[in-house]
Amino acid sequence: MTGVLGELLITAGVLVFLFLGWQLWFNDLVVGGRQQSEALELREQWGPDVDVPGEVDPASFGEPVVSAVPADREQFANLYIPRFGADYVRPVAEGVGTRAVLNTIGVGHYPGTQMPGEVGNFAVAAHRTTHGAPFNRIAELRIGDPIVVETADGWYTYRFRTLDYVPPSGVEVLNAVPAVADGQPTDRVITLTSCNPLFSDAERIIAYGVYDSWRPRSAGPPAEVTAALGNG
C-alpha cells in the first residue's frame, strides 16, 4: 500500500510543478500573444497608417488632442514600450478590475485619472507576472526610454523618468501631480503601476514618464514603434 501512496504523492508533486510552469511561463506566452494580436486588431479599426516621407518637426502639430473618456472596459488605446521588446504592444482598457481587465485585456487605465496627452496624469496598471504579464520587465526601464500610447486620435510619446516603490495604499501616485496632494498640474505625465517584488504583491512598483511629443494619426506613427508595427 505504501507504494500506491508514494506514487500518488509523486503525481501530486508533478501536478504542482506543471501548474507552476503553466502559470508562470506557458500561460504568459498564450495570453501575451493574444493581447498583442488584440492590440493590432484594435488599431486596424482606427484606419491604415499614413506613410509620411521625411522627418516632420513634432512642434508643428500643436497641442495634443485629448480623446473622450471611454466607457468602462472599453479598449481605447495601445501601449508600446520598445524596452519590453521590439514588437511589444498591449491594449489598454478603461478600468482596473482584476478579472474584467487585468487578467484578460492586459493594461487598465485608472478611472478618474487623465487621458493620454492631457495635462495631468495618465495612470495605468498591469500584471508583472501571470496573465500575460504586460509589465514583467518594468524594472528594466532606463531614463529616456520611449513609452508610446496610440489612440484613435494619434500618438503620444512619453519618456521614462524614474521608478518609485510605494505601499499598496499609495494612491497618491495617481494624483494629477503624482505624490502631491491637490497639486495644480502643468505637466503631462504617465504612471505605470504593478506589483513588487516579483511574484509578490507586498508593495507596488511605479514607473513615471514625462510627455515628450504628439503626432496626429495623419502624421503617421513615430519611429519608436515601427518595429512593433512591422508584422501588423
Added chain:
Amino acid sequence: MYAALWRALPGPVWFRILLVIALVAGILFSLVTWVFPWVDSLVNNQEVTVQV
C-alpha cells in the same frame, strides 16, 4: 498503482506505449484547458493596483 495500470492496458507493448502517450496528452490538454485556469482563479489574487 502505475504498474497495475500498465498491466491493465490491452494489446502488445508498442500499442500500450502509444496508448500511454495518447492518455498523457489527453490529461495534459484537459489540465491546461480546464483545470489550471480553474485553480488559477482560486489561488491567484496578486494585486497590481494602488487603492485605499
